[in-house]
Amino acid sequence: xxxIVTTEKALSKRGQGARKTAPGSSALLNRGQVLLFAAxxxxxxxxxxxxxxxxxxxxxxxxxxxxxxxTLVFEPTLEYHKEVWLDHNFVQYLSNSLIVSAGTVIISVPxxxxxxxxxxxxxxxxxxxxxxxxxxxxxxxHILLAIPFFVMGxxxxxxxxxxLLILALIAINQPxxxxxxxxxxxxxxxxxxxxxxxxxCNSWQSFRTVILPLARPGMTVAALFSLxxxxxxxxxxxxxxxxxxxxxxxxxxxxxxxxxxxxxLAAAGAIGIMLPIVIIMLLLQxxxxxxxxxxAVKG
Amino acid sequence: xxxxxxxxxxxAYGDQQVLHSINIHVEDGEFVVLVxxxxxxxxxxxxxxxxxxxxxxxxxxxxxKVVNTKHPKDRDIAMVFQSYALYPHxxxxxxxxxxxxxxxxxxxxxxxKVAESARILDLTKLLDRYxxxxxxxxxxxxxxxxxxxxxxxxxxFDEPLSNLDAKLRxxxxxxxxxxxxxxxxxxxxxxxxxxxxxxxxxxIVVMHDGYIEQIGSPLNLYxxxxxxxxxxxxxxxxxxxxxxxxxxxxxxxxxxQNGKVIRLPCPVxxxxxxxxxxxxxxxxxxxxxxxxxxxxxxxxxxxxxxQVILNLGGEKATAAFRDRLPLEPGDKxxxxxxxxxxxxxxxxxxxxxxxxLYMKEVSPEH
Numbered sequence: 001x002x003x004i005v006t007t008e009k010a011l012s013k014r015g016q017g018a019r020k021t022a023p024g025s026s027a028l029l030n031r032g033q034v035l036l037f038a039a040x041x042x043x044x045x046x047x048x049x050x051x052x053x054x055x056x057x058x059x060x061x062x063x064x065x066x067x068x069x070x071t072l073v074f075e076p077t078l079e080y081h082k083e084v085w086l087d088h089n090f091v092q093y094l095s096n097s098l099i100v101s102a103g104t105v106i107i108s109v110p111x112x113x114x115x116x117x118x119x120x121x122x123x124x125x126x127x128x129x130x131x132x133x134x135x136x137x138x139x140x141x142h143i144l145l146a147i148p149f150f151v152m153g154x155x156x157x158x159x160x161x162x163x164l165l166i167l168a169l170i171a172i173n174q175p176x177x178x179x180x181x182x183x184x185x186x187x188x189x190x191x192x193x194x195x196x197x198x199x200x201c202n203s204w205q206s207f208r209t210v211i212l213p214l215a216r217p218g219m220t221v222a223a224l225f226s227l228x229x230x231x232x233x234x235x236x237x238x239x240x241x242x243x244x245x246x247x248x249x250x251x252x253x254x255x256x257x258x259x260x261x262x263x264x265l266a267a268a269g270a271i272g273i274m275l276p277i278v279i280i281m282l283l284l285q286x287x288x289x290x291x292x293x294x295x296a297v298k299g
Numbered sequence: 300x301x302x303x304x305x306x307x308x309x310x311a312y313g314d315q316q317v318l319h320s321i322n323i324h325v326e327d328g329e330f331v332v333l334v335x336x337x338x339x340x341x342x343x344x345x346x347x348x349x350x351x352x353x354x355x356x357x358x359x360x361x362x363x364k365v366v367n368t369k370h371p372k373d374r375d376i377a378m379v380f381q382s383y384a385l386y387p388h389x390x391x392x393x394x395x396x397x398x399x400x401x402x403x404x405x406x407x408x409x410x411x412k413v414a415e416s417a418r419i420l421d422l423t424k425l426l427d428r429y430x431x432x433x434x435x436x437x438x439x440x441x442x443x444x445x446x447x448x449x450x451x452x453x454x455x456f457d458e459p460l461s462n463l464d465a466k467l468r469x470x471x472x473x474x475x476x477x478x479x480x481x482x483x484x485x486x487x488x489x490x491x492x493x494x495x496x497x498x499x500x501x502x503i504v505v506m507h508d509g510y511i512e513q514i515g516s517p518l519n520l521y522x523x524x525x526x527x528x529x530x531x532x533x534x535x536x537x538x539x540x541x542x543x544x545x546x547x548x549x550x551x552x553x554x555x556q557n558g559k560v561i562r563l564p565c566p567v568x569x570x571x572x573x574x575x576x577x578x579x580x581x582x583x584x585x586x587x588x589x590x591x592x593x594x595x596x597x598x599x600x601x602x603x604x605x606q607v608i609l610n611l612g613g614e615k616a617t618a619a620f621r622d623r624l625p626l627e628p629g630d631k632x633x634x635x636x637x638x639x640x641x642x643x644x645x646x647x648x649x650x651x652x653x654x655x656l657y658m659k660e661v662s663p664e665h
Contacts, residue, residue, distance in 0.1 A: 191384035194351050199445075200372040200401035213388045 058267035065264055080268040084255075088265075090272060093251040096162075097231055098276070100247055103166040104173060104230035109223050111170075112177030113185075113215070117207055119178070120185035121193065131182065134175035142172050146239045153240055160242030168240060169230045176229075177222050184218030185211065220287035224280070231277060248273045301362030301375075301452035301485055302327045303348060309356035310343055310509075317343055318509045320357070325502075330479050330486045334496040335506035336532070341489045342457055344506075348487060349378050349455050362452055372401075377446035378455040381462065383438045385430040391417075391441050392426040398449045416448040419481070420474075436467045443475070447482065454479075456488040460495065472498060493533050497521065505529050527649040530578050530642060536606060538578045539616040542646060547571040559612035561591045564638045569657045574646035581606065583640025584618035590635030593618075595626050609634075 056072075057065045058081060064074040084090050119127040149168045150159070158164040188211055196206035212219075237247040252269040255262050281288070303325040310318035318340045325331045333341040346352040348359055350371035358365050366374050377398075385394050392413055399409040417423045420440045430438055439459060446454055456475070460468045476499050479486055490496055496503050497517045505512040505520065505528070512532075513525040524530035530538045541561070546552035550566035553575075561577065569575065582604075593609035593616065600606075600623075607626060609616045618634060626632060643652045 189382060189384070191380045191382045192386065194349075194371075195378070195380060195384035195386075195445075196397075197351070197371045198349060198376065198378050199398035202370075202372075205401070210386055 054267045054270050057264055058271050060264060062264055065267075080264040081271070084265060084268045084272055088255070088269075089251070090248075090269070093246055093248045094272070094276070096241075096245050097247040097249075097273075099162055100165050100169065100237075100245075101227050101230040103162060104169045105223050105226045107166065108170045108173050108177050108226050109219060112174055112222060113181050113212075113219060114207075115174075116178045116181030117185045117211060117215075119182050120188075121190070127182075131179065134178055138175040138179070143235060145172065146235055149236065150239050159240060160245050162245055165237060165240050165245065165247075166230075168236045169233060172236075173226050173229050177226060180222045180225065181215070181218055184215050188214050217287055220284055224284060224288060227280065228277065302360075303331075303453055303485060303487060304360040304363075305344070305348070305357070306360070307357035308344070308347060308354055308359060310340070310347060310352065311355045316355075316509065318347075321511060323504055323511070323514065325485055325487060328483045328485055330476075330488065330499060330501045331504060332488045332490060332496040332500035332502070333504045333506060334490055334493055334532075335512075337491060338508075339506040340509040341491075341506050345378075345455050345457055345487060345489045348453070349376060350374050375452045376455055377449050377451040377453075378457065379439075379442045379446050379459045381458040383430075383442040383459075383462075385438060385441055385445070387430055389429075390426065391422060391428055391430070391433070391444075394430070394441060395422075395426075395444045395448045398445070412448050412450075413444075416444045419447070419478070420444045435463050436471060439463065439471055440474075443478065447478070447484075452485065454484050454486045456486065458490055459488075460490070461492075468495075475499065494535060497533070503533075505532060507532075523651070524578075524642070525651055527576060527578075527644050527651075530644065530651070534580060536581050536617045536619065538580050538642070540576050540578050540644070541611075541614050541616065542574070542576050544573065544575055545569050545571045553577050555612065555614055557612040557614060559591075559614065561611070562589065562635065563641065564636055565641075565658065567643070567657050569643060569652070575652075576644040576646050576649075578642035578644060578651075579616070579636050580640055581617045581619035583637050584616075584620075584634045585637065586620075586624065586632065587635030588633055590633040592631055592633050595628055595630040595632055597628060598626055607632075 053070075056070075059076040059078070060074050061077060061079075064071065119130060145168075149164070149171075153159045153161075153164040156164075192210055192214075193206050196210045201209065232249060233247075234249040234253070237250045238253075241247060241250065248269075252266060252273060255266040255269055303323075305321055305323040305325075308318060308321040309316065321340075321344060323331070333344060335341050343352055347354050348361075350366065350369060354367050358367060360366065361374055361376070386397065389397065395413045395416060396409045399412060404412075413426070414423070417426055420443060422437070422440055422444055425433065425437060425441070430441065433441065439462075442459065459475070460471050463471060472495060475488075488499065500517055502514065503517055503520055504514050507528050513520055513529045515523075520529060520533050524533060524538070527540060531540060541555055543553055543555040543561075545567060546554050546560065550568060551563050553561040553563055553567075555561065591611065593611050595607055596610050596615075597608040598605060599608070604619050604621050605623060605626075607618045607620065607624075609618055609632075624632075641654075643657060644650065645652060
């Protein structure tokens with residue numbers, strides 16, 4: 001009995017000791033966290049100011065929009081949002097953008113995943129040069145590719161078609177998708193492929209039934225990055241599209257410079273172009289965070 | 300059930316040969332353990348049997364049929380991996396039923412077989428859980444369940460217990476052994492732990508640097524190691540191996556490299572010019588007034604016995620005693636050894652000398 005009491009005392013002492021040391025270290029931790037939080041707030045604010053400016057400008061009349069210093073008290077209007085959506089073929093440009101983006105994602109992600117899986121499963125001596133070559137392609141200035149794509153498109157009579165822009169975007173996007181997915185597949189132990197092979201799977205079945213479900217968060221990230229890249233792409237869209245296939249970034253650029261009211265119009269357009277992406281991001285946020293942290297912690 | 304025959308199997312990666320003409324015969328229903336230090340090629344050999352590694356040369360036969368070019372899924376084998384390799388996105392039940400699903404077996408049959416295997420391995424309550432919700436021992440049992448559900452010809456185990464803590468390892472060792480006794484399936488089991496090999500195997504294959512050093516029953520390897528490597532590898536603490544030669548004047552005496560004399564329990568007839576290594580297992584030492592004097596350096600009580608690290612003119616040796624001897628570091632103690640615990644190895648070849656070649660009848664003058 002006395003021994004139990006002694007042990008309890010010892011434990012409670014140890015607990016006190018732990019509590020004694022805790023305040024100092026937690027105060028330090030707290031101060032660090034406060035500083036970090038403050039820095040992140042400033043950074044976030046810095047990034048949000050242009051967005052806020054765009055939102056406010058889109059709701060202001062041009063006279064208010066050009067007031068210096070900018071005023072927060074004004075009579076809000078949805079006139080320019082309405083005008084953008086109804087009078088400027090915005091819906092058509094948006095649908096062009098969505099078609100091109102969806103086409104790029106639908107082709108680029110599966111091809112990238114297959115290539116990345118293969119590269120993650122062959123010896124490093126063989127995959128290394130291929131990955132380096134892909135990296136080089138990624139680093140190549142894209143502006144230099146615009147003219148060759150235009151020439152090829154003209155030759156094949158594909159200018160102002162979705163196919164040409166989708167193919168061009170896949171070409172510049174594919175190395176990134178492969179690199180990204182390669183990282184995810186490399187984190188999946190090879191033992192699982194081997195266990196699947198012993199359980200009766202051929203290579204395709206192993207990939208489809210065992211590996212792919214595990215790489216789903218990674219694929220979501222790859223899909224989102226591809227979507228962002230193709231949705232926001234300006235240069236290729238400007239060179240390779242025409243009246244029928246013009247995408248939103250190109251269309252919005254043409255809103256500027258006509259008269260003073262075009263600034264509010266361009267701001268409303270910018271908000272409009274952002275909306276689909278914000279909605280998609282909100283819907284896939286959970287997968288995005290999981291995908292970005294995948295492999296960081298062993299489960 | 301099936302036999303496994305490995306005939307002159309060779310494995311090379313480019314110019315580097317990692318397995319050299321391996322020959323092993325595993326009887327139908329036998330439990331064979333491949334044991335050896337890291338890098339000896341035991342896992343590579345197991346993976347060659349599984350079909351996960353190509354065979355550079357030679358043949359592997361399962362149930363009498365050459366399987367060299369067969370895909371792993373067509374070999375009718377099951378393997379338990381060191382990492383368990385459970386599918387993280389599937390429940391225990393889905394993991395276990397996966398191979399049956401791939402074989403397109405009837406759903407009722409799948410359910411019944413999984414239930415039966417789960418009952419054998421006490422997994423019934425865990426069938427709805429995911430691998431991440433299981434402890435190490437439970438994951439291990441699921442990995443075995445996934446293997447037995449298929450009723451394969453051969454089970455392959457690749458260091459399945461090395462991720463478990465010591466207590467669980469002993470428990471799982473018994474479970475695997477009792478499972479084998481129940482199912483009577485042929486097993487090839489890889490481990491680097493010689494205690495695991497000794498306690499589980501019907502037959503042990505000791506490997507080193509891509510060669511087989513010795514094949515035999517656990518006690519056969521322990522009592523009659525073929526060479527210095529096996530003598531040193533099997534047994535814990537390992538056999539004491541001391542270099543030296545026989546005394547020119549007295550066949551009862553072995554002289555170490557440092558000039559110290561070890562008194563032998565019987566006369567030995569080996570050329571005094573021949574360089575030897577004498578081998579004595581720790582438990583074969585006994586306190587004897589006529590024995591050799593050692594200095595006690597360290598005492599390690601394990602509870603069931605006392606292990607004593609000894610010094611003989613710079614040579615280290617370990618002795619193990621069941622009796623709780625009142626020894627202290629620095630003490631001098633005279634130790635003899637039992638006759639059947641004495642081994643001699645040729646220093647150059649490393650091979651053990653057969654006692655028939657050197658044992659003498661005790662002559663009256665000695």
